[in-house]
Amino acid sequence: MEEVDNILIHALKQVGTEVSEETGSIKQFSSELIVEAVVRCIRVIDPGLGSALPTSLPPGMSARFRVGMSLAQACQDIGYKGEIGYQTFLYSNEPEIRSLLMFLVEKLPRESAEASDQPTGKSVVLQKAIAAAIRAQLAVPWLPPNCRLPLHGETQSPGAQHSFHVQPLSLPHCTKGPGKKQLKELQDYQRDILPPVTAQPSHHASVVASILEQHTAELSAAQEWDNEWNTQGLLSRLTPQEYRSRKLARLRKRIEEQLRSAALPCPDSAFGGSRSASDLSELLQAFRGSAPSDHILTKGTHFTHTQKFTFTQQAAAVSSPPILSGHQSESDMQLRQQEEQASLQQQLQQLCSDVDQLAADMKHMSVTNAQVLDELKQRELGNSEKEEKMQVKKKTIDLLPDADNNLPKLQAVVEASAKRVVHLASQWEKHRAPLIDEHRRLKEICSNQDLESSRKLSEIKSLHDKIRVSTEEAKKKEEIYKQLVTELENLPQDVSRSAYTQRILEIVSNIKKQKEEITKILSDTKELQKEINSLTGKLDRTFAVTDELVFKDAKKDESVRKSYKYLAALHENCNQLIQTIEDTGTILREIRDLEEQIETENSSKTVANLERIQDDYKAIRQENSALAAKVREG
Amino acid sequence: MMVVALNRLPVTDCLTLCHRVVDGLCGREPPRKGDYSATWSLEEWLQLLHSLTALFRLAVGNNSSDEEVLAGLADVGRSHAEAVLSVLRARREEIRDALLDRTNSISSATLQDFDWQLKLALSSDKISSLHTPLLSLSLDVRENRALRSVTMEMNREELNTLISSLEAANKVVLQLK
Numbered sequence: 100m101e102e103v104d105n106i107l108i109h110a111l112k113q114v115g116t117e118v119s120e121e122t123g124s125i126k127q128f129s130s131e132l133i134v135e136a137v138v139r140c141i142r143v144i145d146p147g148l149g150s151a152l153p154t155s156l157p158p159g160m161s162a163r164f165r166v167g168m169s170l171a172q173a174c175q176d177i178g179y180k181g182e183i184g185y186q187t188f189l190y191s192n193e194p195e196i197r198s199l200l201m202f203l204v205e206k207l208p209r210e211s212a213e214a215s216d217q218p219t220g221k222s223v224v225l226q227k228a229i230a231a232a233i234r235a236q237l238a239v240p241w242l243p244p245n246c247r248l249p250l251h252g253e254t255q256s257p258g259a260q261h262s263f264h265v266q267p268l269s270l271p272h273c274t275k276g277p278g279k280k281q282l283k284e285l286q287d288y289q290r291d292i293l294p295p296v297t298a299q300p301s302h303h304a305s306v307v308a309s310i311l312e313q314h315t316a317e318l319s320a321a322q323e324w325d326n327e328w329n330t331q332g333l334l335s336r337l338t339p340q341e342y343r344s345r346k347l348a349r350l351r352k353r354i355e356e357q358l359r360s361a362a363l364p365c366p367d368s369a370f371g372g373s374r375s376a377s378d379l380s381e382l383l384q385a386f387r388g389s390a391p392s393d394h395i396l397t398k399g400t401h402f403t404h405t406q407k408f409t410f411t412q413q414a415a416a417v418s419s420p421p422i423l424s425g426h427q428s429e430s431d432m433q434l435r436q437q438e439e440q441a442s443l444q445q446q447l448q449q450l451c452s453d454v455d456q457l458a459a460d461m462k463h464m465s466v467t468n469a470q471v472l473d474e475l476k477q478r479e480l481g482n483s484e485k486e487e488k489m490q491v492k493k494k495t496i497d498l499l500p501d502a503d504n505n506l507p508k509l510q511a512v513v514e515a516s517a518k519r520v521v522h523l524a525s526q527w528e529k530h531r532a533p534l535i536d537e538h539r540r541l542k543e544i545c546s547n548q549d550l551e552s553s554r555k556l557s558e559i560k561s562l563h564d565k566i567r568v569s570t571e572e573a574k575k576k577e578e579i580y581k582q583l584v585t586e587l588e589n590l591p592q593d594v595s596r597s598a599y600t601q602r603i604l605e606i607v608s609n610i611k612k613q614k615e616e617i618t619k620i621l622s623d624t625k626e627l628q629k630e631i632n633s634l635t636g637k638l639d640r641t642f643a644v645t646d647e648l649v650f651k652d653a654k655k656d657e658s659v660r661k662s663y664k665y666l667a668a669l670h671e672n673c674n675q676l677i678q679t680i681e682d683t684g685t686i687l688r689e690i691r692d693l694e695e696q697i698e699t700e701n702s703s704k705t706v707a708n709l710e711r712i713q714d715d716y717k718a719i720r721q722e723n724s725a726l727a728a729k730v731r732e733g
Numbered sequence: 734m735m736v737v738a739l740n741r742l743p744v745t746d747c748l749t750l751c752h753r754v755v756d757g758l759c760g761r762e763p764p765r766k767g768d769y770s771a772t773w774s775l776e777e778w779l780q781l782l783h784s785l786t787a788l789f790r791l792a793v794g795n796n797s798s799d800e801e802v803l804a805g806l807a808d809v810g811r812s813h814a815e816a817v818l819s820v821l822r823a824r825r826e827e828i829r830d831a832l833l834d835r836t837n838s839i840s841s842a843t844l845q846d847f848d849w850q851l852k853l854a855l856s857s858d859k860i861s862s863l864h865t866p867l868l869s870l871s872l873d874v875r876e877n878r879a880l881r882s883v884t885m886e887m888n889r890e891e892l893n894t895l896i897s898s899l900e901a902a903n904k905v906v907l908q909l910k
Contacts, residue, residue, distance in 0.1 A: 226864065230855045262848040262871060267760045269827060284823035292752050301762045350910065 102602050103197070110204040114139045125197045131156050133196055134170065134188055140203035141173050148173050160718040163189060174199065177206060189715070190708040263308035266300045269293060270313070329563050333556060642670055736788060736817075737808050738781050741772050744812045751820040754785045759824075759831040785817075792821055793828040838875070845880060846873040868892050 104124040112118055116136045122128065128136075135154045142149030152173060156163050167185030174183055179202050187195055271289045300309050332342045498505045645666065653660040739747055750764055757763025766778050773781060792802050799818055806814040821828075852867045871884040887895065 226855060226862075230862075233855065264848070264873075265846050267831075269759070269761075282822055284819040287819070288752065288823040292749060299761060346910075353909075 102606065103201070106599065107197070107200050107204055110207065111136045111139070111200070114143050114207065125200065126193050128191065128196065130189055130191060133191055134166070136200065137170055137174070137188070137203060140200075140207065141170075141177065143208065144177060144203070144206050148176060160715050160722060164719075174203075177203075179203075190704075190711060192704070192708075193702060264302070264305045265309050265312040266305055268296055268299050268309050268313050270296065329560075333559060336552070336556075736781070736784050736806060738773060738777055739785075739813050739817070740810050742769075742813075744816050747813050748816045748820060751785065751817055752824070754782065755789060755820060755824045755828060757782075758786055758789060759827050760834075788817070789821060789824075789828055790832065793825055794832055842874050842876040844872060845875045847871065848873075865889075870895075 101124060107125065108118050108122065114136075116132070116139050118132065118136075122132070134156050138149060138152045138154045141152065152169060153166060156166060164185055167188045170188055171183045171185060179199060181195070181198055181202075183195075183199065187199065271293070296310065297303075297306050300306050328339065328342075332339065335342055335345075337345065498509070646663075649659060649663040649666055653663045739750075742750065750769070753762075753764035763782070766775065769778065788802075788805065791797070792805075795801075799822075802818055802821060803814055806817060809817070847870065849868060849870045852869065854863045854865045854867055856863050865888060867886055867888055869884065869886045871882055874881050874883055
């Protein structure tokens with residue numbers, strides 16, 4: 100019970116009850132202490148319910164009675180199932196109080212709940228502090244820079260708010276390619292002229308931003324490449340260089356297509372159709388980088404290029420006619436100019452339509468040309484076939500005059516060639532079979548390798564996935580570990596906790612020992628019982644045998660009859676003796692039970708409580724009579 | 734070509750000047766007129782700067798060989814030409830990167846730089862306790878060679894919208910690759 104009492108007292112102290120150091124068990128609790136402890140517990144469990152209850156007993160007896168009643172009611176409201184009433188508090192009884200306090204302490208909210216409440220409280224407090232500080236700063240009037248005290252420097256100087264700007268930096272490690280030999284000029288430059296990174300940006304403030312930006316850019320590029328390589332690059336089964344060059348070619352082709360499709364609609368819409376081809380080729384050349392680099396540098400889209408092109412043409416057209424002498428009168432000149440303009444316009448239109456027509460003609464011609472070329476090729480093919488046929492026929496005609504001689508010759512030739520064909524075929528078969536086998540074997544190996552490599556690829560992929568997953572997990576676990584460590588550090592260094600666990604372990608081991616002993620005793624008892632049973636059986640049997648023997652002889656001999664009587668008497672007496680011993684045992688047990696009952700009754704302080712009840716009863720009567728007297732006086 | 738004017742400078746100074754010109758080409762601080770005001774007039778200075786820049790750009794853009802560059806610098810003294818060539822050799826990669834960067838920002842408006850500040854509004858004139866984080870994002874957009882700053886303030890939802898739309902745009906770009 101001492102352990103339980105210690106735990107209870109510790110919990111009650113945490114709730115805020117003032118338990119003095121000397122009180123070591125519930126037995127020593129006074130009524131006042133009990134009331135205070137219960138009220139504080141109720142206040143923590145249910146603040147609404149507990150705030151109406153006083154923490155100390157009032158002096159008046161009837162008031163005490165009322166407090167006891169309301170406390171009992173509150174405990175029942177919280178959910179206490181045991182017997183409870185005003186007497187529990189006023190005339191305390193150790194087991195009852197203990198069970199009540201245990202119930203209340205168990206009902207106390209756990210510390211974890213408190214911990215989760217704490218941070219919000221802290222952050223709210225911090226925010227309030229910040230808001231208060233800002234309000235105070237806002238309340239300070241603005242001062243011109245010269246009048247500022249150091250106190251205002253932090254809040255009113257504009258130095259704190261400049262934005263960060265990024266400037267490109269030149270870092271030696273970036274320019275050095277892996278495995279590439281460094282140029283001597285580059286080394287000289289880096290050694291002699293390149294300023295340190297901190298001196299490179301024009302403003303000192305942008306150093307950090309520039310460095311961070313550069314590193315982020317490099318990092319993200321590396322990550323992107325890594326990602327792409329893992330998802331697509333590995334599957335393509337190329338080396339990184341090959342993959343890169345293939346991607347470059349693909350992108351180039353794609354952009355070219357885009358430009359082509361974007362450039363096509365232009366000539367139809369606004370400008371003459373004839374220029375599209377040259378313009379496009381120029382553009383594409385510019386894109387490939389083989390044209391003068393001016394084209395790369397002018398940041399023009401295809402649109403600007405086209406525009407530029409038209410403008411130059413028009414300018415050329417305008418500037419081409421000879422400039423007339425300025426001696427004529429102005430109106431004349433204007434008229435002339437207008438005329439000229441009109442004619443030029445006409446000319447231009449004419450030319451445009453001509454150009455259009457020519458372009459259409461050209462297209463048509465090119466199509467026809469292609470057709471004609473096709474036809475030509477076909478005819479040539481037909482020609483060569485016919486020539487072959489003709490040669491065969493010519494030979495036949497040559498052979499015809501000497502037909503009799505030539506026929507067997509021809510047959511012999513035919514037979515020989517047939518034989519040769521057969522021979523060749525058999526030879527071919529001979530060669531073919533191993534080759535086919537070889538081919539099959541190689542094919543099989545190839546497919547096997549294919550399978551193997553794809554399997555390995557998938558393995559690699561899964562490994563990559565696993566690595567990623569496990570790194571993430573590791574990171575997460577590390578974070579959790581850190582969090583837990585900080586939590587552990589933040590936990591109150593409560594010694595009692597470890598003490599409790601130790602005690603609990605001790606108690607558990609004690610219980611184990613006791614259980615062992617109990618089983619031992621039980622087995623002993625069982626053995627004894629067995630022995631007793633066997634002995635009684637033996638006794639019965641012996642008695643029966645003796646009885647029979649003696650009874651047989653008793654008929655013949657008088658002395659034996661006497662002895663038989665004695666035997667019967669002895670047996671009966673022994674039975675009685677055993678009965679008496681058993682009765683004594685039961686009586687002893689009853690005595691022990693009664694003693695225990697007496698002890699429990701003694702522990703509940705019945706006599707003292709009875710005395711106190713009598714005293715309180717007297718006090719109430721006195722109060723009542725005093726009140727009655729007051730009433731009478733009033 | 735005004736590169737001839739380089740002859741007025743000693744070779745070592747010429748080397749530094751060329752490096753500074755390349756710095757300017759790569760987006761860092763270009764050389765200052767004040768440092769060379771004794772050597773050249775303003776007009777000469779501007780022309781020299783322009784022609785040097787054009788020279789470097791052309792040489793890197795065309796991937797021209799040393800001989801070609803030297804032929805372009807025929808009227809400059811031999812040692813000066815060597816100095817220019819050494820600068821070109823040392824900085825070829827950097828200039829190439831800068832030119833590629835220029836080509837990349839081909840569209841009419843490009844994002845040059847950005848900056849952000851996170852602010853926590855604790856209260857407003859109407860609400861005593863607000864506790865809303867606000868992000869003020871400023872984008873430096875280069876539009877027709879002029880730098881324009883676009884500044885906006887967003888709360889959490891607006892920022893999420895912005896980020897998701899930017900992510901969608903990035904996905905489209907990735908599909909193009």
